[in-house]
Amino acid sequence: MKNLYNVGVLGATGAVGTELLTLLLERNFPVDRLQLLASERSVGKVTPFGTLEAIHPDQFVGLDFVFGCTGSDLAQQWQAAIVGAGAVFIDNSSAFRLVAGVPLVVPEVNGADATQHKGIIANPNCSTILMALALWPLHQVRPIRRVVAATYQAASGAGQAAMHELQTQTAQVLRGEPAQPEVFPYPVAFNLFLHNSPMTAVGYCEEELKMLHETRKIFHLPELAVSATCVRVPVLRAHAESLNIEFYEPFPVEQARVQLAQAAGVRLVEDWSRNYFPMPLEASGQDDVLVGRIRQDLSCPNALELWLAGDQIRKGAALNAVQIAEILR
Amino acid sequence: MKNLYNVGVLGATGAVGTELLTLLLERNFPVDRLQLLASERSVGKVTPFGTLEAIHPDQFVGLDFVFGCTGSDLAQQWQAAIVGAGAVFIDNSSAFRLVAGVPLVVPEVNGADATQHKGIIANPNCSTILMALALWPLHQVRPIRRVVAATYQAASGAGQAAMHELQTQTAQVLRGEPAQPEVFPYPVAFNLFLHNSPMTAVGYCEEELKMLHETRKIFHLPELAVSATCVRVPVLRAHAESLNIEFYEPFPVEQARVQLAQAAGVRLVEDWSRNYFPMPLEASGQDDVLVGRIRQDLSCPNALELWLAGDQIRKGAALNAVQIAEILR
Numbered sequence: 001m002k003n004l005y006n007v008g009v010l011g012a013t014g015a016v017g018t019e020l021l022t023l024l025l026e027r028n029f030p031v032d033r034l035q036l037l038a039s040e041r042s043v044g045k046v047t048p049f050g051t052l053e054a055i056h057p058d059q060f061v062g063l064d065f066v067f068g069c070t071g072s073d074l075a076q077q078w079q080a081a082i083v084g085a086g087a088v089f090i091d092n093s094s095a096f097r098l099v100a101g102v103p104l105v106v107p108e109v110n111g112a113d114a115t116q117h118k119g120i121i122a123n124p125n126c127s128t129i130l131m132a133l134a135l136w137p138l139h140q141v142r143p144i145r146r147v148v149a150a151t152y153q154a155a156s157g158a159g160q161a162a163m164h165e166l167q168t169q170t171a172q173v174l175r176g177e178p179a180q181p182e183v184f185p186y187p188v189a190f191n192l193f194l195h196n197s198p199m200t201a202v203g204y205c206e207e208e209l210k211m212l213h214e215t216r217k218i219f220h221l222p223e224l225a226v227s228a229t230c231v232r233v234p235v236l237r238a239h240a241e242s243l244n245i246e247f248y249e250p251f252p253v254e255q256a257r258v259q260l261a262q263a264a265g266v267r268l269v270e271d272w273s274r275n276y277f278p279m280p281l282e283a284s285g286q287d288d289v290l291v292g293r294i295r296q297d298l299s300c301p302n303a304l305e306l307w308l309a310g311d312q313i314r315k316g317a318a319l320n321a322v323q324i325a326e327i328l329r
Numbered sequence: 330m331k332n333l334y335n336v337g338v339l340g341a342t343g344a345v346g347t348e349l350l351t352l353l354l355e356r357n358f359p360v361d362r363l364q365l366l367a368s369e370r371s372v373g374k375v376t377p378f379g380t381l382e383a384i385h386p387d388q389f390v391g392l393d394f395v396f397g398c399t400g401s402d403l404a405q406q407w408q409a410a411i412v413g414a415g416a417v418f419i420d421n422s423s424a425f426r427l428v429a430g431v432p433l434v435v436p437e438v439n440g441a442d443a444t445q446h447k448g449i450i451a452n453p454n455c456s457t458i459l460m461a462l463a464l465w466p467l468h469q470v471r472p473i474r475r476v477v478a479a480t481y482q483a484a485s486g487a488g489q490a491a492m493h494e495l496q497t498q499t500a501q502v503l504r505g506e507p508a509q510p511e512v513f514p515y516p517v518a519f520n521l522f523l524h525n526s527p528m529t530a531v532g533y534c535e536e537e538l539k540m541l542h543e544t545r546k547i548f549h550l551p552e553l554a555v556s557a558t559c560v561r562v563p564v565l566r567a568h569a570e571s572l573n574i575e576f577y578e579p580f581p582v583e584q585a586r587v588q589l590a591q592a593a594g595v596r597l598v599e600d601w602s603r604n605y606f607p608m609p610l611e612a613s614g615q616d617d618v619l620v621g622r623i624r625q626d627l628s629c630p631n632a633l634e635l636w637l638a639g640d641q642i643r644k645g646a647a648l649n650a651v652q653i654a655e656i657l658r
Contacts, residue, residue: 146628146629147628148477148573148626148628150479150558150571152481152521152560152562166519167503170499170503171503174496174499174500174503185603185604186605186608186610187608187610190495190563190564190565190609190610191564191608191609191610192481192562192564192569192608192609193604193606193608194604194606194622194636195604196604199601199602199604202624202625202627203582203601203622203624203625204624204627205604212627212628225627225628225629226627226628227573227626227627227628227629227632227634229479229571229634229636231481231569231571233481233521233562233563234519234562234563234564235519235520235521235563236519240521240560242479242558242560244477244556244573253532272528272532273528274514275514275522275523275524275525275528275534276515277522277523279515279516279520279521279522280519280520280521281515281516281519281520293523293532295531295532295533296531296532297477297556298531298533298541298554298555298556299475299476299477299541299554299555299556300475300554300556303556305556305558307523307558
């Protein structure tokens with residue numbers, strides 16, 4: 001264990017990169033040298049954390065950790081140089097998540113997998129992380145057979161430009177002007193639409209299949225059945241999810257509540273007397289995923305239902321990545 | 330069959346009442362005398378359809394139909410007078426929906442039930458109507474066993490004041506001011522929360538149980554299993570729903586598509602190549618419920634999934650009521 005670490009951040013100006021830098025500071029991550037790297041158009045930009053430099057293989061030399069906060073293209077392009085330089089590449093993109101031998105880690109669930117890395121550790125999809133945190137404590141008591149999920153995903157999942165579009169477009173519509181979608185394919189102001197990640201041949205978009213395949217990998221449970229419907233809603237930065245969870249046998253709802261109340265990374269939020277349950281606005285900026293409204297499914301004796309909200313940028317991305325690095329310190 | 334009908338509207342100034350009057354005109358409903366009735370505070374108000382009068386038992390005399398567009402209290406209070414006067418009371422409130430002997434009608438599903446009325450016909454809950462239209466054509470081919478539903482419900486379901494609150498509160502938040510909830514219990518601007526109808530002992534709110542019990546009654550299917558999670562989203566006037574539909578045996582997805590394409594009250598909206606599926610913004614003002622993204626559930630061989638959006642005020646309330654009257658003409 002070293003006392004101080006040299007840390008690189010690839011894509012330091014995006015929504016996730018910015019949050020990640022804040023989190024390193026907040027969590028007193030022992031940083032010696034901080035290398036902020038970005039694509040050409042951001043080079044030279046001055047931030048409170050330093051000046052952005054162009055990505056060059058030499059800059060990875062001597063780094064202990066590189067956090068990838070870019071899309072898959074840049075992650076693919078630079079992974080060999082990062083790993084070759086001896087740094088651990090903790091990547092937020094989807095590039096390596098399902099690659100055999102690359103750990104896909106939610107620290108509260110399968111943190112030990114991180115220690116098996118061969119240079120790259122993948123950070124799961126945001127909706128997957130939030131769901132995994134709520135499912136895992138239940139799965140420890142009684143194995144889960146099948147999950148039917150419906151998501152309510154914030155604009156932040158599509159980046160800063162999408163958050164900005166939600167705000168400016170909403171202002172336009174309130175002024176009586178037509179919505180002018182640029183980042184999203186359809187109007188997002190006072191509207192919602194199915195997640196626009198590429199559609200696959202099985203009728204599920206990629207975002208939805210991530211919630212299936214990534215959860216299977218994180219849980220080491222290749223038989224787990226998950227059907228997710230992913231929906232973009234006019235919310236800024238926290239996702240919500242409605243989960244119907246079927247077990248192989250009945251799961252007493254009070255026991256589920258106790259499990260979730262004790263679970264790491266989860267905060268139980270439910271006041272049944274005033275219909276108070278997790279809300280995106282209250283989950284924003286929080287580390288924990290808010291879980292509540294745990295109930296027996298009236299339509300199936302072996303199923304429970306719950307509702308959650310979690311900060312998409314934070315636990316859904318940046319915080320999870322920093323926690324992975326903390327495991328390896 | 331008469332040539333012209335005398336029609337009363339109870340609660341003519343609300344979101345549903347206003348839409349209902351527009352629909353009577355649009356659909357050339359043969360109205361002779363139109364009696365607009367409202368509670369004290371609206372009496373004397375002049376509308377394009379006439380002047381609002383105070384409710385008094387005498388005013389129901391000679392009417393053929395009275396449309397109830399108020400809450401349950403007023404519906405309960407005046408039902409005896411309406412029925413006693415010989416008018417058919419088509420009521421939008423939840424007061425009589427589950428009362429034995431009162432038909433609960435979605436014309437495309439169980440229109441014939443309307444003719445069995447004893448003076449009152451109940452109009453179902455908005456989310457129930459939209460779901461029923463999508464389920465019924467499938468149920469004709471293979472019986473449905475269980476439905477897991479997640480809703481994305483517009484502000485309109487809580488009335489005109491709620492729609493106004495969504496707009497004004499959003500403008501406040503965009504100006505950097507705090508959200509000030511008045512109609513809804515929690516902020517609705519850029520936020521969402523579970524439906525705030527009263528919570529019941531089984532952990533489902535009343536809105537969610539309506540989707541169970543009303544669908545059972547409309548379908549004459551007391552064994553049908555439905556688990557609904559109802560969520561209020563920052564959308565103005567059309568609801569969306571994600572439905573997971575389990576049959577007793579597999580249902581070929583292409584056959585489901587054909588059934589829904591032919592179904593009354595349904596418009597198939599799906600362009601898989603561009604991720605184009607039903608959206609609340611496009612469902613607003615439409616008579617049909619938009620249905621699409623029909624797919625085989627990857628997690629269950631006997632289940633299909635689909636997504637719908639429908640105008641909450643129109644087919645979810647006012648249009649359905651007018652269609653019921655049209656059956657009885």
